[in-house]
Amino acid sequence: MTSRLQKKLDSIQRLFLLYITGAYRTTPTAALQVVTGLQPLHLQIQQEATYARVARARSSSNFFTVLFSPTDYESKSSGIHNHPPPQFSSPQSNFICRKSHRLRSQGYIY
DSSP states (O other): OOHHHHHHHHHHHHHHHHHHOOOOOSSSOOOOOOHHHHOOOOHHHHHHHHHHHHHOOOOOEEEEEEEOGGGOOOOOOOSSSSSSOOOOOGGGGOOOOOOOOOOOTTEOOO
16 A cells, blocks of 8 residues: 555544544544544554455454464355255154144134
């Protein structure tokens, strides 16, 4: 990321940080970031790029000193899963019909 782009991102973030905190214009940007708990935008962009590289490209990547491995994240499931699972039987197959019970629906006796 170029320093020009980084300065532009900082100026945009600073404006919103001033509105969020209601601080004076002379308050340093770093202090506003600490008070709100937000990262500088250029670091947030690098972190998101690292996550995308690991999650989508399935390749290991590091963000400063932290190593991110694709095995730490879930992958998309592939294939079609049968529903219901084969170990469960359907409730209709276990139904026992007894003649002593009569079912009534809309006035008809079954």
